[in-house]
Amino acid sequence: MPIYRSHILICGGTGCTSSGAGEVTEAFKKAITEKGLADEVLVVPTGCHGMCEMGPIVVVYPEGTFYCRVQKTDVAELVEEHIYKGRPVQRLMYSAGEDVPVIPHYKEIPFYGKQHRIALKNCGYINPDNIDEYIVRGGYEALGKALLSMKPEQVIDEVKASGLRGRGGGGFSTGLKWSFCASAKGDKKYVICNADEGDPGAFMDRSLLEGDPHSIIEGMSLGAFAMGADEGYIYCRAEYPLAIQRLKTAMAQAEEYGLLGENIMDSGFSFTLHVKEGAGAFVCGEETALMASIEGRRGMPRPRPPFPANSGLWGCPTNINNVETWANVPQIISHGGAWYASLGTEKSKGTKVFALTGKVKHTGLVEVPMGITLREIIFEIGGGILDDKKFKAVQIGGPSGGCLTEEHLDTPVSYESLTALGAIMGSGGLVVMDETTCMVDVAKFFLEFTQKESCGKCVPCREGTKHMLLLLEKITEGKGTMEDLDTLEGLANMVKEMSLCGLGQTAPNPVLTTLRYFRDEYEAHIRDHKCPAGACAALLEYRIIPELCKKCGICAKNCPVKCIPGDRNTGYRIDTDRCIRCGTCFEKCPFGAIEKK
Amino acid sequence: MTHMKIKSLEDLKKIRESSRDLTSARSGGETVIIVGMGTCGIAAGAREILTEVMAELSRRNIDGVAVQTTGCIGMCQDEPLLDVIRGGQRVTYGRVKPEDVSLIIAEHVVNGRVVDKLAIGRAD
Amino acid sequence: MAFSAEEVREKTRKIVDPWRNGKGGLIPILQAVQEQLGYLPMEALETISRDLKIPSSEIYGVATFYAQFHLKPRGRHVVRVCRGTACHVRGSLKILDSVKEITGVEENQTTEDLRFTIEPVACLGACGLAPVMMIDTRTFGRLTPDMVKGILDKFE
Numbered sequence: 001m002p003i004y005r006s007h008i009l010i011c012g013g014t015g016c017t018s019s020g021a022g023e024v025t026e027a028f029k030k031a032i033t034e035k036g037l038a039d040e041v042l043v044v045p046t047g048c049h050g051m052c053e054m055g056p057i058v059v060v061y062p063e064g065t066f067y068c069r070v071q072k073t074d075v076a077e078l079v080e081e082h083i084y085k086g087r088p089v090q091r092l093m094y095s096a097g098e099d100v101p102v103i104p105h106y107k108e109i110p111f112y113g114k115q116h117r118i119a120l121k122n123c124g125y126i127n128p129d130n131i132d133e134y135i136v137r138g139g140y141e142a143l144g145k146a147l148l149s150m151k152p153e154q155v156i157d158e159v160k161a162s163g164l165r166g167r168g169g170g171g172f173s174t175g176l177k178w179s180f181c182a183s184a185k186g187d188k189k190y191v192i193c194n195a196d197e198g199d200p201g202a203f204m205d206r207s208l209l210e211g212d213p214h215s216i217i218e219g220m221s222l223g224a225f226a227m228g229a230d231e232g233y234i235y236c237r238a239e240y241p242l243a244i245q246r247l248k249t250a251m252a253q254a255e256e257y258g259l260l261g262e263n264i265m266d267s268g269f270s271f272t273l274h275v276k277e278g279a280g281a282f283v284c285g286e287e288t289a290l291m292a293s294i295e296g297r298r299g300m301p302r303p304r305p306p307f308p309a310n311s312g313l314w315g316c317p318t319n320i321n322n323v324e325t326w327a328n329v330p331q332i333i334s335h336g337g338a339w340y341a342s343l344g345t346e347k348s349k350g351t352k353v354f355a356l357t358g359k360v361k362h363t364g365l366v367e368v369p370m371g372i373t374l375r376e377i378i379f380e381i382g383g384g385i386l387d388d389k390k391f392k393a394v395q396i397g398g399p400s401g402g403c404l405t406e407e408h409l410d411t412p413v414s415y416e417s418l419t420a421l422g423a424i425m426g427s428g429g430l431v432v433m434d435e436t437t438c439m440v441d442v443a444k445f446f447l448e449f450t451q452k453e454s455c456g457k458c459v460p461c462r463e464g465t466k467h468m469l470l471l472l473e474k475i476t477e478g479k480g481t482m483e484d485l486d487t488l489e490g491l492a493n494m495v496k497e498m499s500l501c502g503l504g505q506t507a508p509n510p511v512l513t514t515l516r517y518f519r520d521e522y523e524a525h526i527r528d529h530k531c532p533a534g535a536c537a538a539l540l541e542y543r544i545i546p547e548l549c550k551k552c553g554i555c556a557k558n559c560p561v562k563c564i565p566g567d568r569n570t571g572y573r574i575d576t577d578r579c580i581r582c583g584t585c586f587e588k589c590p591f592g593a594i595e596k597k
Numbered sequence: 598m599t600h601m602k603i604k605s606l607e608d609l610k611k612i613r614e615s616s617r618d619l620t621s622a623r624s625g626g627e628t629v630i631i632v633g634m635g636t637c638g639i640a641a642g643a644r645e646i647l648t649e650v651m652a653e654l655s656r657r658n659i660d661g662v663a664v665q666t667t668g669c670i671g672m673c674q675d676e677p678l679l680d681v682i683r684g685g686q687r688v689t690y691g692r693v694k695p696e697d698v699s700l701i702i703a704e705h706v707v708n709g710r711v712v713d714k715l716a717i718g719r720a721d
Numbered sequence: 722m723a724f725s726a727e728e729v730r731e732k733t734r735k736i737v738d739p740w741r742n743g744k745g746g747l748i749p750i751l752q753a754v755q756e757q758l759g760y761l762p763m764e765a766l767e768t769i770s771r772d773l774k775i776p777s778s779e780i781y782g783v784a785t786f787y788a789q790f791h792l793k794p795r796g797r798h799v800v801r802v803c804r805g806t807a808c809h810v811r812g813s814l815k816i817l818d819s820v821k822e823i824t825g826v827e828e829n830q831t832t833e834d835l836r837f838t839i840e841p842v843a844c845l846g847a848c849g850l851a852p853v854m855m856i857d858t859r860t861f862g863r864l865t866p867d868m869v870k871g872i873l874d875k876f877e
Contacts, residue, residue, distance in 0.1 A: 003655045005647075005664035007622045015849050018860030040651050042622070052849025061623040062663035085634040086666025125623065132616040135609060144606045200805030200844035238752075238789055239845060241858055257612075258602035266604040279748055280788030282843060296747030297779075298786040314744065357807035357848040364849050395806065431806045445809055449843060455786075582818075 004042035006083060008032075009059040011124060012045040013210050014203075014242055015052030020071060024056050027075035032083070041083055047211015047246075049124035050365035051111055054094065059106055059124075066106040067092040096361075096383060111362050114381050116343065118351050119327045120367045123211030128246050131253040134214040140259050142333035143218050146225055147267035150333075155226035156182060159329065161337025163349030168194055168285075168322030169400065169426045169502070171348075171415040177319060180309035182227040184317035189229035191220050192313065192320040194290060195236035195243070198282040199398030200449065201429035204353040205323035207365055209236065209243035212327065213250035217260060217273065219326035222333055224271045227319055232271065235290055237278040247275055282453035286501045287312075287320045289455070300455045301501035322427070324353055344370035348414035352425070358395075358432040359386045368413075375409040378432055389434040392533075393518070397426025399446040400506030402513030403439060422513045424506065438535035439518040440525055443511045444472040450507035461504030464495035468511060475522060477538040478529040485522055489515055530597075537581040540596050542574050548593035555585035555594060621660045628662045628706055633678035635669030641676035642695075649698040650679075662706060675717055681705050691717040726764045732757055733768040740773070747775065747783055751790055760791045796831045796838035798876045800824075801855040805844030813852035817841060819866040820854070823873055837873070 010016075010025045028043045049057045054068035058078070065088050067078070074092055081087045093102035094109055103109050117123075126133035134140070146155050160175030181189065193216060197205040209216065220232050236244050251273055254260035262270045276294050284290045284299040291313045293299035312318025328350065332340045341349045348370040354377060357363045361383035368377060374394060378384070385391050393403045402423030404411075411417050415425050433442065451465040471488045474480045492508035492515075499505045515522065524532050531539040544555070544564075551571045556564040563579050566572030574585070574594075586594045603609050632638070632647045650664055670678060675691030681701065682688075688711050690701060697715055704710045711719075724732070736753045740746030747769070754765050761784055770777040784790045802817045817839075821827060824837050831838040847853045850862025854872075861872055 003651065003660065004622055005651055007620075009623070014845075014860060015847050015862070018847060018850060018853070018862050040647075052847065055850075062629070062665055064623075084666065085639070085668055086632070087635075087668035126620065130619070132612060133619050135612050136616050136620050138613075140603070140609055141606065144603075144609055148606060197846065198843065200809075201807045201848055202844075203846035203848055206846040239842065258604065265608075276745075277749070277752060279752065279790065281786060293748065294745055296745045296783070298783050300786075355848060357851060358810050363807070363851075398806070429806070431810065433810060437810055442810075445806070453843070583815075 004040055005062070006041045007061040008041065008043050008083070009046045009061065009124070010043065011047070011049050011055060011057040012128075013048030013052065013055075013207060014240075015048065016055035016057055017242070019055040019069070021056035023072040024058065024070055024075060027072040028058075028079070031075050031079040035079055035084060037079070037083060044127045045129070046126060047123045047128045048207035048365065050120065050207065051362060052365075053363045057124075060088075063088070063104075064106045065104050066094055066109060068094050110383065111364065111366070111381055114372075114376065115367050116351050116369050117367045118331055118340075118343075119208060119215075119324050119353055120211070120365065121331070122215065123207055123365075126212070128211055128213055129249050131214060131250065131257065134212070138334060139214055139330070140218055140254075142330040143221050143225075143259065144265055146222055146333055147265055147269055152182065152226045152228065155222060155333060158333055158337040159226070162328075162332040162340035163337070163344070163347075164325065164328055164332060164340065165348065165415060166321060167324035167328070167352065167428070169397070169424060171425055174321060174325055177309065177321075178223065178227055180307070181229075181317050181319040184310045186317045188231075188316045189224075189227055190313045190316055190318040191224045191227065191229045191232040192287075192290070192294070192318060193220055193232070193234040193326050194285065194287065194320055194322045195234055195240075196278045196285045196290060197237060197240075197323070197427065198285045198453075199400075199427050199429050201357050201395075201431045202355045202398055202427045204355050204365055204428055206240050206243055208323050208327050208353075209240065210246050213243075213247045214254065215327045215330055216247075216323055217250055217254055219329035220273065221260065221264070221271050222329050223319060223321070223326065225269055227317075229319070230270055230272065232273045233276050233294055233313070234273065235276045235278060235284070235294060238280060244275060244277060251275070281455070282449075283455045283501070283503050286503060289501070290320065291318065298455075300457045301503075303500060324428075345412060345414045347416055352413070352428055354428045354430045356382050356430045356432070358430075359389065359434040359437070360384070360432040361386055370414050371412040373410050373412055374404065374430075377413075377430065378409070382432070385432065385434050389436065391432070392435050392437060393433045393439065393442075395431040395433065395442065395446075395510070396429070397424040397506075397509070398429045399450050400424055400502065400509055401426045401429070402509045403433075403442065403517065404513070405517045422509065422516060424509065436533050436535065438476075438531050438533035439514045439521050440472065440476055440531075441533075441535050443514045444469065444476055446510040447472060447507065450503060454503065454507075458498075458500040458504065460495050460498040461500065461507065464491055464499075465504070465507055467491060468495070468508070472511070475525050476531070476536045478525060478536075480522075480526040482523075482526060484526070485515070485519075534596055537583075540581050541576055542579060542581065542583070542586060542594055542596050543576075544572055544574055545593050545595055546571065548591055550591050550593070552590070554588050554590065558584050558588045560584060617660055622663065627683075629665060629680075629682040630662060630706065631665045631667050631680040631682070633668075633670055633676060633680075634666040635673075635676075637669060637673040638676045638678060641692075643677040645695050646677045646679060646693055646698060649695045650702070653699050653702050657702065657707075659702070659707070672717075683709060687720045688716050689718040689720075690715045724758060724762075726762075729758065729762050729764040730768045733765040734772065737769055737772045746773070747780065748787075751780075751784060755790060760794050763792075794831070794835065796835050798836065798856055799838045799840055800873070801840050801842040801845065803845040803847070803851070803853045803855070804841045805848060805851075807848035808844075808852040811851040815866045816852050816854060816864050816869060819869040820873070823870055836877070 058067040095102045164174040165171045289299040289301040308318040353367045563575040
């Protein structure tokens, strides 16, 4: 095998691919061959680096130089200058702003500096389609160690000692869950990986599946061994075609090496794994619904008990964990439960991957130790608010979570602290909102989502969310009354307490937290018929400011309903009665002479 | 890819060892060899030096050494230039010829003895 | 892409065959049929029902439960505009409006020439590039409403 002096790592995640990473990879291969460097420089497609917004991302080793937003037209220069002549190309390096000096190295960028990567250890570092790279990084050693030198109970004990809790949202102790399934009676048992990542705003599971598929396969094999299962399913949503493809490649390679399938590593333990494509139903993220879907039925939840540990897939004892939970397992077995438990807070151990999105400067995936504050995540890692606007709220935990405010920024993040504030850890979506985001509109947005995804089996969720949504629509149109707020709150609590599954039990959270922390915004919509953030179209009024207007007529020309009468001599005026508040004039005016209130 | 089945931790270790080069360039390396590839360096034959460095490392099966290129250092009269950083000390070799490379690698990179007759500068 | 009723039955039978004695086949079968035919024609559902001995009411129930399945023919290109949270706060509604305006059809509808089907989707998981849309398997990110036409023009 030749030694390559330099490796060019190009992110092949969904984010970077849509920004043109595929073309960049081809261009690099071509340029390197043309320059006669093919024997000493290796081009490696990797998984997600987490900083999707700056993609396509290219990292050049051995220096570790970090290039962002690389286009195929930049490639010739990068090869000639950096690879051939050793002069890194400044203009493609990362910079925090126009006048801020560039940061050439991966590790020195604040976005990465504060992170502690365990689950994401290999993401963006190895080629996910090459099992050897995973093995070089210590892959499958945990499985070997467990199969050849540990008893199943010892594996469970390590997981218990690590303090790992379900990363899909519930936060139940993983070790305890495993021990239930292990002690359940039955000859046939299943393990399932829940990769039906449905929370809008969360994409950590997609990145893990795409960037490090073997860690999930190894984690599930360890779980199967510990619980006495011999068959497993990965239930992945169909919207993630790349993840499904990488998983299938990884499984085939593991089988070829004898690390998956019959008699793994000659230990007598066998494990068969299948990938199931989801068919587009959010509720299938709920474990009993997910199993119904694998069985080929409508994905509707059923009451528990019996819990899946006793009666799950096709009535057999079954254990379900989500992608991130499984991905942590190999490292816990390799380094020991105590090592993992040394990170985090007293009750929330280890690290958590968050998907940082919304109105924040650097969006992407961040893995941080539990106990870090939201302020550190948003302002230090995320670089603060986009366009230096004012921070207003952060929505944590997706449609089941809640909105937290300025005063909560210094709360250490843990399962308990977030629940106490009315939000949940959820799968780890963090959507940052600024002063132009209307909290009533956000609550309505999430409820529209959960209402649409409600499977309709139980009445509180099906009818309750519908009526909550109607009330919110009424309020955002300025037709609400103060009594509506009480009705909304009562209804929300009822849905929360009486729904059958997690979807309904958590759907009111966005409404309840916004009512709790932003009640004044609701009241402004009702009492003053105003949307303070200027987001609810029905309550807005557009007006031309005569002092700033240059009478150019661009607004009138672009108005889709022709409601801006006037001419270039007398000037223009917006006919509020006919205006549909689309905001086109506001966006098109070159002089900022249109205001919305 | 080989079609062998992994049957023990030793088998796994073998793959790990034989594939180390796959990612070794990404972990930096304790020792660094830097070849000056500015215009003057290339004109003086730096490209051949770089090729020879790669070939020698490969022949001797040495890993954990990072090979980098760099732009003009400003000592154009002494090109081709080759720097070795080892144990925190940086030594610059000047007017390096392809046949000098094996000596520098054997003496300095492997055994830690600076090749005085070729060295033109040192920095800690 | 029009198939006769007999062709539909024939193709469906081929897909169902390997699953005759297995379990959990219904959803993968429906996915495969839709992959081949573009949608789920009634003849296909009837064939599955007869061959697997599952009541057609149950198959219809499953087919209408999941967002992925379609009982009507669809456009050559499916435009999925992401309506996730991150995209919402970065203005995805205007992207959707722009798509609707250019194609002249509403959400979940297909243009008459069968060129486009418009479909809002909960989240495409590319939140870092919000707002995002996906046409067939290609993802387009950091969109503004005026970019939409140029992108749609690339798909015939």
